[in-house]
Amino acid sequence: MDSDANIPGSAKPTINDIARLSGVSKKTVSRVINRSPLLNEETRKRVDDIIRETGYVPNPQARALALRRNFLIGLVHDNPNAQMVLGMQQGILSVLKGTEYELIVRPVDRGSTTLVADVRSFLERQRLHGVVLLPPISEDDGLARLCDELGCRYVRMGSAELDDAAHMVASNDQDVVHEAVSYLIGVGHRRIGIITGPTGFRSAWERRQGFERALADAGIAVDPALVVEGSYRFESGLGAASKLLDCSPRPTAIFASNDEMASGALHAARRLGLDVPADLSIIGFDDTAIAAHIWPPLTTVRWPIVEMGKAAARKLLAGTIDAQPEVPGEALFLSQLIHRASVAPPK
Amino acid sequence: MDSDANIPGSAKPTINDIARLSGVSKKTVSRVINRSPLLNEETRKRVDDIIRETGYVPNPQARALALRRNFLIGLVHDNPNAQMVLGMQQGILSVLKGTEYELIVRPVDRGSTTLVADVRSFLERQRLHGVVLLPPISEDDGLARLCDELGCRYVRMGSAELDDAAHMVASNDQDVVHEAVSYLIGVGHRRIGIITGPTGFRSAWERRQGFERALADAGIAVDPALVVEGSYRFESGLGAASKLLDCSPRPTAIFASNDEMASGALHAARRLGLDVPADLSIIGFDDTAIAAHIWPPLTTVRWPIVEMGKAAARKLLAGTIDAQPEVPGEALFLSQLIHRASVAPPK
DNA sequence: ACACTTTATGACACCGGTTTCCTACAAGAC
DNA sequence: GTCTTGTAGGAAACCGGTGTCATAAAGTGT
Known part of the structure; x- marks a missing residue:
């Protein structure tokens, strides 16, 4: 044999x-x-x-040489959220499994002035089949142009549909935040604070937009004192929530633009002796592990991150021998509000 | 120019x-x-x-062909802990940065009967420079033999020094658990329960061993009823802690073999109306994000995971042009007990 | 002055595939 | 029976590096 x-x-x-x-x-x-x-x-x-x-x-190396093209998919990211990065990896890899493609991971520095040059030399050297760009760097049009120029397929993950839907896998952040905040309003909250993500992040902008639209739709004016910027980190959530809870009248609910900041807000509330959700309702975003395991379990928004990873990989493989049927219209994914125990009607 | x-x-x-x-x-x-x-x-x-x-x-592809060896480091893992996998990646990549090596990620199924065959074909195809094996599959000697046979460098991450220190980057799980449990004993606890990891995992065994040694050193007999096996998942921690808290006399402290189970234990305590740490002290393991953000902040053990990743990468690059000076004796890393707020003397 | 190293470089085959171009042959058209 | 036309398959060059071995020039000892 x-x-x-x-x-x-x-x-x-x-x-x-x-x-x-x-x-x-x-x-x-x-x-x-x-x-x-x-x-x-x-x-x-x-x-x-x-x-x-x-x-x-x-032999893949010989093929790569002759074809001037590697059977590699790159994951280029600058994202501190471990669960998100790993969820993406998992989704992508589940599609790559059984094909001849492999995944190669490339973290980059958003701050770096050489960002585009770095990615350029990476792409030129490795001659990747395609790359997946994770937010926030996926929001950088320069990288997309670079990929175009280099003839490298790419998919951008994002929190809203962009113009180039062909290269986009997005979630409906704005709508789901609208839903979440409307839900708070629905149970009776009127003074609702928001801890936003950092300025310049598309996701931060979308979520804030959803928040403001929900208030507007309910005829509630946005009190600028109830909008505090965070950095997506725990400490910033703690600080921002402290600031919000200092306002008077005190907000009865807070929407935090991610779970880490939401858990910071939870700590801030506890320091003030406030009970969540009796005295303060909190909603987060991301549905990271922490959301379910914290006390009280956090009502939050779940990104279908693994599914989005699969979609991204399918987009990149479209037209190849290993292509899987592309599900039509899978450019936009719907996030979901997960009801747990951090929301209650105001007293 | x-x-x-x-x-x-x-x-x-x-x-x-x-x-x-x-x-x-x-x-x-x-x-x-x-x-x-x-x-x-x-x-x-x-x-x-x-x-x-x-x-x-x-051109890396041409080099790979001529040299019959790729400038790729593989990360082969079957580990559900996102933070651990990402921490490893981060450590490895920080060493690879600036070299011509790239990281390629390969998750595998521990359960799969074709595990070794899968890894074999992966290694043969890609002709990796080396691989990093993460626990628990790093405990599989078959994979190590496979790498030897294929002439592929490898490093195994583990929770204890194994015989082949040359291929090992380990942490001192047993000793640090001994320290943690001794600390519980030191503040006055006598009935201490443990939620172990699943049988068959080296890390589970080491941590349990540390637990038992600490009790023995203090002249306390191990009550079999206070040893409950978990699966490293949140739910199993919840279940195991419920079982432990049903014992009478009730244990006044619980060591959970990872943070996820520790947070499950926290929930179990809360369901019984027990205050942590007043009524029950809890210590976890891993220092995941959740540990610091949960309430009360969890006393736990921090693995120097990023450093271990760096060490692994340095070991794999040793002897190459890109080699960094290998820090002597960096096969064994010392974990650290992080004191937070989930431990107090028993009433 | 001679053989004998040593040093610096080049010619050429090779790694294992793919692409281009060409040939041989069979089928169909006239 | 000759002339296309189409089809199956091969020869050789090529992708962009590296290995082996030969060779010319310079240095060394006697």
């Missing part, structure tokens, strides 16, 4: 071995591998059998 | 271009690239200047 496939030290078969064994030329073997249509069925079968018998697998 | 380096469409220079421009042979350029010692200083400089001027970068 696989006589020499497992003998340690025995070299792996190459395309030449297969050609010799099946009595055809390299090129014909290559045609078999690449499912060329102009091939005699009988020849194909003969070569195919040899390939199976020997356990031959084409 | 870099006349054609940035003209879109202009092909990237190859080794042939450099050879032609500097009037030497390909081989000599290759020698310059690889810092060959038997090279005239003057020639080197001339070629080096051309390389700099043109912005030439060797």
Whole structure:
């Protein structure tokens, strides 16, 4: 059978071995591998059998050299949220599994002035098949242009539909925040604070927009004192919530633009002796592990992150041999409000 | 200057271009690239200047083919702890940064019967420079043997020093748990429960061992009823803690073998109306984000995970051009007990 | 002055695929 | 029976590096 496939030290078969064994030329073997249509069925079968018998697998390095293109998908990110990055990886990898593509991870510095140059040299060197850009750097149009210029496929993850839907996998942040804040209003809250994400982040802007729209729709004016900027970090949530809870009259509910800041807000409330949700309702965003495990369990918004990763990978593989059917309209994913125990009617 | 380096469409220079421009042979350029010692200083400089001027970068695919070895480090894992996986990635990547190595991520199924075969085909295909094995699969000797057989460098991450220290980056789980439990005993606890990790995991065994040794050293007998197995998941922590708190006399402290189970235990205590730490002290393990953000902030053990990642990468790069000085004795890393607010003397 | 290293470099094959171009042959048109 | 036309498959060059070995020039000892 696989006589020499497992003998340690025995070299792996190459395309030449297969050609010799099946009595055809390299090129014909290559045609078999690449499912060329102009091939005699009988020849194909003969070569195919040899390939199976020997356990031959084409050498990816040689292919990459000849094709000037690697079977690698890059994940370029600058995102501190471990769960998000890993969720993405998981989604992408689940689609890549069984194909000849592999995932290569490239964290970058958003702050760096050489960001675009760094990514450029990475893409040029590795000749990736495609890249997935995670927020916040996915919001950088310069990177998208770079990919276009380099002929590298790309998908941008984001919190809102952008113009180039072809390259976008997005979630409906604004709408779901609208829903969340409307829900707070629905249970009776009128003074609602928001801890926003940092200025310049699309996600921060979208979420804030959803917040303001919900208030506007309910005929509630936005009190600027109830809008405090955070940095998406725990400490900033703690600080921002303290500031909000100093206002008078005190807000009865807070929407935090991510879970980490929401848990900071929870701590701030506790320091003031406030009970959540009796004295203060809190809603977060992301549904990280912490949301479910904190006390009280946090009402929050769940991003279908793994699904989005799958969609991104499918987009990148579209048109290749390994392509999976692309689900139509899967550019926009709907986040979901997860009801737990951090919301109650105001006293 | 870099006349054609940035003209879109202009092909990237190859080794042939450099050879032609500097009037030497390909081989000599290759020698310059690889810092060959038997090279005239003057020639080197001339070629080096051309390389700099043109912005030439060797094609990694061609190198991989010729060398039969890729400049890729693999991260093979089957670990549900996002923070741990990402921390590792971060550590590894910080060492890889600036080198020509890239990181390629490969999650696997521990359960799968084809585990070793999967990893084998992955390694054979990609011809990685080396791999980092994360627990729990790093505990599988079969994989280590496989790497040896394939001539692939590897580093195993683990929770205890194993025999092959050359391939090991470990933490002192047992000792630090001993320290943690001794600390509980020190503040007065006598009935201490443990939620262990699942049987078969080295980390679970080590932590349990540390627990038992600490009790033994204090002359306290281990009550089998106070040892409950968990699965490292939140729900199992909740369940296990409920079981422990049903015992009478009730334990006054619980050591949970990871933070997720510790937070489950916290919930169990809250359901029974128990105050942590007044009625029940809890110590966790991992220092995940949740530990600091939960209420009360969890006393726990911090793995120097990023540092361990760096060490692993340094080990894999040792002896290469990109090698960084290997810190001697960095096979064993010391975890640290982080004191927060979930421990108090028993009533 | 001679053989004998040592040093610096080049020619050429090779890694394992793909692409281009060409040939041989069979089928169909006239 | 000759002339296209189409199809299956092969030869050789190529992708961009590296290894092996040969060679010319310079240095060394006697």
